[in-house]
Amino acid sequence: MAKHLILVAGNIGTGKTTLTERIGARLGWWTGYESVSDNPYLPDFYADMRAWSFHLQVFFLGHRADQYLEAARDARSAILDRSIYEDAHIFARALHHMGNLGERDYLAYRRLFEVVVSGLPRPDLLIYLRAPVPVLTERIRRRARNMETGISPEYLTLLDSFYDEWLGAFDLCPVLTIQTDDLDYVNQPGHLDLVTKRIQDKLAGKEVMNLTHK
DSSP, X not given: OOOOXXXXXXXXXXXXXXXXXXXXXXXXXXXXXXXXTTOSSHHHHHHOHHHHHHXXXXXXXXXXXXXXXXXXXXXXXXXXXXXHHHIIIIIIXXXXXXXXXXXXXXXXXXXXXXXXXHTSOOOSEEEEEEOOHHHHHHHHHHHTOGGGTXXXXXXXXXXXXXXXXXXXXXXXXXXXXXXXXXXXXXXXHHHHHXXXXXXXXXXXXXXXXXXXXX
């Protein structure tokens, strides 16, 4: 079996962590997750975004770069929950857009980002998960994480627009788009089977249809 690096991307609440867990377990792949519980900057960031945005983004940049390098050293294929590219093209951009990351810090972060990613292995597949904003809002409400209480539909819509722009120019690897509002990888084995087959076929270079609503 060839070794692959797969990235799972998508807005907040699209199901990235769940899919990463299930695919990793199903296929025996190395899995990497976003640093949340052990992130030393998140509490300060949510208390004062303008003061701590730059620190948080630099922390995520280093954390994800370490993940990519660890995945490259492992003999297994790897699947990562969120990509390093989203940090810059989606979240740092959103912080800058909303005035929480000043121009000087934003430009310094982007220069550092470009240097870091230039030394990382290219991914073999990007899985882009999508769901309508009302579905995302309800999922975020149900999981009831304290740090997510301030996430508004307007913010999710802004992120969606940035995802559309980023993926419109993304050319590092093939992209498989999956609409997740009607998928349940946990309780519906057939749904996981379907997604797994699409991923394996895409990695094999086969022509694969995206899993989206008509």
